[in-house]
Amino acid sequence: MTQDHASGDPAQPPRRVDRAGIVIAALLAGLAAVLVVDARGLSSTTMYGMGPEAMPVVIACGLALLAIGNFVDALRGNLPARESADPVPVVLILIGLALLIAIIGFGGGFILATSALFVTTSAAFGRRAILVDSIIALVMSILIYLAFDRLLTLSLPTGPLERLL
Amino acid sequence: MDTFAALAHGMAVAVQPMNLLYALIGVFLGTAVGVLPGIGPALTVALLLPVTYKLDPGGSLIMFAGIYYGGMYGGSTTAILINTPGESASMATALEGNKMAKAGRGGPALATSAIGSFVAGTIATIGLAFLAPWLVDFAVRFGPEDYFALMCVAFVTVSATFGDSPIRGLTSLFIGLTLGLVGIDKLTGQARLAFGVPELLDGVEVTTLAVGLFAVGEALYVASRRHHSEEKLEPVRGSLWMTKEDWKRSWKPWLRGTMFGFPIGALPAGGAEIPTFLSYSCEKRLTKYPEEFGKGAIEGVAGPEAANNASAAGTLVPLLTLGLPTSATAAMMLAGFQQYGLNPGPLLFAERPDLVWGLIASLFIANCMLLVLNLPLVGLWVRLLAIPQPWLYAGILVFATMGTIAAKPSVVELSMLAGFGVLGFLMRRFDFPIAPVVVGLILGPIAESQLRRALAISLGDPMTLLQSPISATLLALALIALLAPFVLKGLGRFKATED
Numbered sequence: 001m002t003q004d005h006a007s008g009d010p011a012q013p014p015r016r017v018d019r020a021g022i023v024i025a026a027l028l029a030g031l032a033a034v035l036v037v038d039a040r041g042l043s044s045t046t047m048y049g050m051g052p053e054a055m056p057v058v059i060a061c062g063l064a065l066l067a068i069g070n071f072v073d074a075l076r077g078n079l080p081a082r083e084s085a086d087p088v089p090v091v092l093i094l095i096g097l098a099l100l101i102a103i104i105g106f107g108g109g110f111i112l113a114t115s116a117l118f119v120t121t122s123a124a125f126g127r128r129a130i131l132v133d134s135i136i137a138l139v140m141s142i143l144i145y146l147a148f149d150r151l152l153t154l155s156l157p158t159g160p161l162e163r164l165l
Numbered sequence: 166m167d168t169f170a171a172l173a174h175g176m177a178v179a180v181q182p183m184n185l186l187y188a189l190i191g192v193f194l195g196t197a198v199g200v201l202p203g204i205g206p207a208l209t210v211a212l213l214l215p216v217t218y219k220l221d222p223g224g225s226l227i228m229f230a231g232i233y234y235g236g237m238y239g240g241s242t243t244a245i246l247i248n249t250p251g252e253s254a255s256m257a258t259a260l261e262g263n264k265m266a267k268a269g270r271g272g273p274a275l276a277t278s279a280i281g282s283f284v285a286g287t288i289a290t291i292g293l294a295f296l297a298p299w300l301v302d303f304a305v306r307f308g309p310e311d312y313f314a315l316m317c318v319a320f321v322t323v324s325a326t327f328g329d330s331p332i333r334g335l336t337s338l339f340i341g342l343t344l345g346l347v348g349i350d351k352l353t354g355q356a357r358l359a360f361g362v363p364e365l366l367d368g369v370e371v372t373t374l375a376v377g378l379f380a381v382g383e384a385l386y387v388a389s390r391r392h393h394s395e396e397k398l399e400p401v402r403g404s405l406w407m408t409k410e411d412w413k414r415s416w417k418p419w420l421r422g423t424m425f426g427f428p429i430g431a432l433p434a435g436g437a438e439i440p441t442f443l444s445y446s447c448e449k450r451l452t453k454y455p456e457e458f459g460k461g462a463i464e465g466v467a468g469p470e471a472a473n474n475a476s477a478a479g480t481l482v483p484l485l486t487l488g489l490p491t492s493a494t495a496a497m498m499l500a501g502f503q504q505y506g507l508n509p510g511p512l513l514f515a516e517r518p519d520l521v522w523g524l525i526a527s528l529f530i531a532n533c534m535l536l537v538l539n540l541p542l543v544g545l546w547v548r549l550l551a552i553p554q555p556w557l558y559a560g561i562l563v564f565a566t567m568g569t570i571a572a573k574p575s576v577v578e579l580s581m582l583a584g585f586g587v588l589g590f591l592m593r594r595f596d597f598p599i600a601p602v603v604v605g606l607i608l609g610p611i612a613e614s615q616l617r618r619a620l621a622i623s624l625g626d627p628m629t630l631l632q633s634p635i636s637a638t639l640l641a642l643a644l645i646a647l648l649a650p651f652v653l654k655g656l657g658r659f660k661a662t663e664d
Contacts (some may be wrong), residue, residue, distance in 0.1 A: 030655065086389055100579065
């Protein structure tokens with residue numbers, strides 16, 4: 001959803017349909033539907049007052065109303081102006097987060113996982129010295145690991161590198 | 166007097182060597198993290214929450230108080246020196262403060278903001294100490310329906326009344342309320358919105374949401390618009406100290422800022438943004454040097470900074486006495502209480518006076534420490550600002566994920582963190598406010614259980630909400646606060662067409 005058409009262009013007339021706003025309204029409506037479907041699976045066992053299904057339905061109604069409100073705003077082009085966004089660094093950071101999750105998930109340990117995130121984020125912000133950054137990341141995450149493990153006695157996930165320490 | 170005795174007792178708790186050490190660590194960490202660009206006090210508390218996980222409740226709450234105040238001080242340093250306010254409350258400070266730094270008067274700007282924060286923080290904490298017992302006496306009479314109505318007021322003021330767009334603010338709130346539904350329903354034990362995922366049965370962790378929205382979201386957002394502008398760090402040149410003239414021009418704005426900040430912060434009116442801008446425009450009107458405004462007037466730093474800190478202490482009034490967070494930072498503080506199974510409110514004052522009054526007393530101590538820490542050591546904090554942006558944000562993300570990894574190292578929890586990061590990025594991009602999501606997640610479940618309790622007591626009669634005078638008044642207030650922006654906007658449009 002980041003590849004917005006550049007709507008910061010001053011030459012465009014201000015009041016035009018905002019497509020991203022319509023997507024937002026649709027997502028809100030979808031969320032409301034999910035809430036209602038989920039609430040229908042609950043059984044109301046309370047004798048008096050509200051059961052567990054009442055609040056989701058109330059919130060779903062609110063979301064539906066807000067979907068309409070956002071839809072109207074989008075049709076009128078009432079959303080605040082946006083500057084163009086560069087999707088490349090965003091995707092890079094998300095790759096970094098995915099790497100971190102994968103490494104933790106497959107037992108690669110804290111140090112490798114956070115180092116991967118550090119290097120990709122740094123690259124997303126324009127650094128190209130991957131080797132230097134990798135060394136910095138490794139040293140930093142080893143220090144954090146030791147501080148947490150020894151000083152605060154919080155357990156962080158261990159992998160091959162942590163077992164060496 | 167009762168308050169004096171309680172406060173003296175709290176002081177005795179707070180000056181124990183271990184607690185002093187916790188306060189010192191708190192203000193140090195709070196300033197260090199708060200000074201990093203793009204990190205406001207709320208995120209500072211959220212990031213440091215896991216660090217305090219293993220401490221005893223008393224010590225860790227004292228540390229929190231230090232982190233909270235430290236984050237406020239650190240945030241203003243960033244606002245002055247690089248013009249990137251970490252939160253909307255230091256936007257007014259950045260207006261004049263950054264101009265002063267550009268004109269080579271960064272030192273006095275930092276000094277007036279630090280001393281002003283100290284003055285305001287001290288006065289407001291005294292206000293907190295005297296207002297809290299009184300409010301507690303009042304709050305004891307609250308029934309569940311009154312609490313529910315009070316939370317409705319908080320929902321509306323936080324999301325709709327003071328934002329740019331009530332629709333976008335309410336949208337944020339309802340996203341938060343939806344997230345609050347996830348997990349096992351406490352009254353009937355049925356799972357809601359868990360979709361068969363066992364990790365979701367416990368509900369959404371407040372810290373995961375806050376760190377995802379604030380830290381990951383901010384990093385993604387800054388990365389996406391890196392090509393727009395380079396932030397420039399203004400070096401602190403010249404004397405750090407304020408001249409006699411600076412003092413003369415600062416003390417009145419400090420006091421006026423406090424008068425704006427504390428009452429507005431103490432009302433459930435949502436955050437420090439309004440008092441800081443009120444103070445800014447008030448100083449602009451009262452100043453003898455109107456030509457300096459916009460070019461770096463010291464009054465424009467002194468007033469808003471004092472207002473900012475006073476309202477931070479003010480938000481602790483509803484938080485401690487009613488359990489009602491009215492800003493993102495207060496919401497994080499509440500999460501800190503909850504991690505020890507403590508629920509702020511009248512009961513906590515009765516059951517754990519040592520804890521509550523120790524916390525209040527340590528706010529005074531934290532404030533004094535911060536004054537010492539900030540004035541001579543400002544050079545050290547400035548050096549933190551010189552970290553190159555790639556490493557800074559890489560470090561922030563490592564630190565942000567570290568909290569989740571330490572608390573719950575599961576793939577589901579980390580994926581949620583990343584997902585909330587994307588949500589935070591999109592909300593920033595499309596200009597949805599973030600704080601209502603956090604407040605909705607925390608208060609939503611509490612409001613629901615209070616409402617259900619009220620209805621169970623009244624045997625299902627919804628009229629109980631209107632029969633209690635407190636609840637009826639509060640609900641009427643909530644309705645007015647909800648409708649006011651729409652009505653005013655209608656008036657504004659009417660005026661605009663007239664022009």
